[in-house]
Amino acid sequence: KAGVTQTPRYLIKTRGQQVTLSCSPISGHRSVSWYQQTPGQGLQFLFEYFSETQRNKGNFPGRFSGRQFSNSRSEMNVSTLELGDSALYLCASSLDTDIYEQYFGPGTRLTVT
């Protein structure tokens, strides 16, 4: 089975721009979660989608948004980029039962200049 894929792997943007990151989960996984990872803040939960619906959301400003498509692929969007948005953005998919672990993609490294 193919793992979780994320595109692009690296991205450089300028302050004020917007960016869209993509995630394709493992086949059969309908839960997709997004995380921001920075050296200072660790792993911060952004949001989780299941069956095209956002069912959990972390404490991030409204500039961060996401969506999920009918094939479970997910995108996250960050508008009006700030320098502090520079981070590794990780996507994770899971079967939708509480006992199951998450499978993470390799991440998208976003640098905002």
Next chain:
Amino acid sequence: AQSVAQPEDQVNVAEGNPLTVKCTYSVSGNPYLFWYVQYPNRGLQFLLKYITGDNLVKGSYGFEAEFNKSQTSFHLKKPSALVSDSALYFCAVRRPNTNAGKSTFGDGTTLTVKP
């Protein structure tokens, strides 16, 4: 509310020696506990989990973890460390009947195994 603490930012061990990476948790009710490992420039990889049953859980790459309910701990262990075990390790907790997005991760522990 739930939380996870990994009290050591860094753990250093010599190759061939046993290793322990510590994790304590706080959650109401019975916990589901997970360990993940992250190698440089990679996403997290699942190592093992405790859901119910035997307190000693065995996982990938020779790792194991012991669930201790009285001490609210779930320490990761390996009898003989390898240089290739050097990585960042995360502990996570979730309550039963909650979904993946309700997981709480620790801040991570960097394990360095020296030859």
